Amino acid sequence: MAKASITFEDINVTVTAPAGTRLIEISEKVGSGIVYGCREGECGTCITKVTEGWNNLTEPSVLEDKVLRENMAGKHNRLACQAQVLGGTISVKPV
């Protein structure tokens, strides 16, 4: 199975995880500072900055884009509960 390598910059930890894993699942396990609320892509609590490897994540859905816009998210931000890792290297940090 394809694996991705995700670095959580706030705690300086890199995790190798299977493709398809959501960022929040990994973040929660390693104790990164990405906090979450609904885990269903609605509340916007888990907005996360992707500093590297944007294309190594699944594309945001129309609904995720809407929530990001409503929460005035900056460029290169994703919802950690929605973004799934695809492969390659990715770096993220809490906003």
Add this chain to the structure above:
Amino acid sequence: MSKLPILTIDGAPQAIALSERVHWIGALDPNLRNFDIILKTANGTSYNAYVVRGSEGVAVIDTVKEAYAGDFFARLESVARYDEIKVIVLNHLEPDHTGALPELMRRAPQAQLYISQKAQSMLKALLKQDEFDFTPVMTGDKVSLGDRTLEFLHTPYLHWPDTQCTYLPEEKTLFSGDVFGCHFCDVRLFNDEVGDFRFSFEYYYAHIMRPFKEYVNRALTLIEPLALDKILPAHGPLLRDQPQKYVQRYRELSSSALQSEISVGEKTLLIFYISSYGNTRRMAEAVYEGAMAVEHVRVSLYDLEGSEISPFVDLIEGADGILFGTPTINGDAVKPVWDLLSSLAVVNLKSKLGGVFGSYGWTGEGVKMVEDRLRGLKLRVPIPGIRIKLIPTDEEIQLCRDFGHEMALDLMGLRQAKVIDMADLA
């Protein structure tokens, strides 16, 4: 005795002239005792709104809380007709300044609404309608009223993302929104006439602006170069006497109080603990010892029982890292720890380093709970907390030393990056 402004004639609210072309059309709320849950208001507040008359139209700057719309409209009508209103400016969209907006837009449908870029989504949520016209503006944008001009200053996070100020250069007047405001209600309106409002000014800053010091300093670089005869805020006294003093005070309040003894390149780490039987205290001392061994980290150790909360909040504001030692009692961290953690909303904590340790008798949930709280407050928690059952052994004390040491290394950016496979995570 000072001359009172004539706020009403035969019971009808009147606008107060601030110059030939600028009027106050706000409302007084002397009975309010608590604002937005977080602020006490010992003598109430005011909702200040203004009218500016140019040779080619009238502008209304901000409105009032909905319950006071009657006073606002009566004062507005005493100096302008609705069909003269060309411009409505909202410096800030909180309901105490936009309560009369929907009705004002209904009465003056031709008026163009000017808001900050960041206010756009809030306006939609506020008006609950999709179709309406407005112009988003940034620093440098201007709107002409003929012989009067309104210039916009983008001053985000003073104290909401949307906040802006509006400058009227022909009158050297700044309509500052909540900036330089305070909750102080006095019919004499002007800063050189009202009672002593210094406490209210400082208290307002401490609760409303302090979490955004960085943004305050940025906004001040836009405001300080302006020629200022008057600052007209959205709450409290109108600052016509020495307005620059208030700008200067904001600069002081947004800078460190005492000169820091910390040299460039050094980092500060604070360790707070509380202990019932001395176990968490022994852990704290070991963490302290471990952290001190790292060069260029200035570590301080504090017993939470030994101080009021407020000085600790000040210390935390200036620190690079914060560690908490808490016992677990009845499945929770102890109240003095939560009391401090619930007092930190007035300071910016983002990206500071955080960590937790503590002794416990049965279960030890407190450490994890405090860790989650630290993450919620946007601290980074790079190392999982240490929980030790009752009395720490020598090996466990060594673990605490290592924990402190690793935290200090992390603070200095010296900690080895960690690589983990997800399958190995519990």
